Amino acid sequence: MTHETSILIIYTGGTIGMVHDPRTGILKPLGFDNLYKHLPVLESLNFHIDFHTFDPLLDSSNMHPSFWIKLAGVIEENYEQYDGFVVLHGSDTMAYSASALSFMLENLNKPVIFTGSQLPIGVVRTDGRDNLINSIEIAAAQEEETPVVPEVAICFENRLFRGNRTTKFNAEHFQAFVSGNYPILADIGVHIRYNRMHILKPNFKKLKVHKVFDENILILKLFPGISKQAVDCALQTSGLKGIIFETFGAGNAPTAPWFIDSLKEALDRGIILFNVTQCKGGAVELGKYETSAELGRIGVVSGYDITTESAVAKMMYLLGYDFEKDETERLLQTSLRGEMTV
């Protein structure tokens, strides 16, 4: 007997299922029935498809680590029953959620494909229909009974990206995402052409789901003229454990003594500083310029070519485990799920 491929679609919210409130004109998420009635094509796909709908549905700007835990829980509970998962999610914070899920789902051997749209499914020119159907095809794709994409990915506008390498860079174009430091995993045209060399390989180990996050972090984004008062205020945040330190270019920052002293004082208090570049492509190279050499010397750790979204998820995930500071710093600089090139 041949096995019928089964896919679980998990609906979290986002534009794809939204409608305009007739009174205010504001876009709001609407229940699953609204989404389903616009997708008769699902009936004609050759797969068994089930649905899980979250209640309430979210605009993804309301996304929170506690929701990531629920989402990972749904995948965990259904992991054995389904061949692949499609997560319908708002595009605004999709890169954060996909990154978080990649860290939570250790030994993932099945596809978890995030998608959504820029126009609601009920709008004639919607990009949601193609995004969803492509995602289902990819979640179902197998070769020799092994999934072709056994990782957390984002499928948007005819491209498949590694989830933890992705950034939303356009609020207008259907092509909303970019992966500045990692090749696309698949190019979707007449054929879906998989970039096999760059897709993670399954390890056939048992799925392990990590469900702890520590949210005591912040992003400190540099700009010319940033004041001592602003820097110190951020560094003195109560309960703070880690900072995603968004620097210029290849990881560079001002060399002013007050600035270095403020960072050093925070490092001495046990706060971790993770250096991530503001650029959408390229990597941090501590010591390449004089403006980064001192950062390395005082103990700022390199984020190499990680995205800010992935750095946020990774730091919350690692801090959740309360490791020794050295160990957290070592893991931050290690590629755990293909999120950075070291």
Ligand code: ASP
């Ligand atoms: N605000 C929406 C959301 O992120 C935008 C979208 O889905 O594209 O939920």
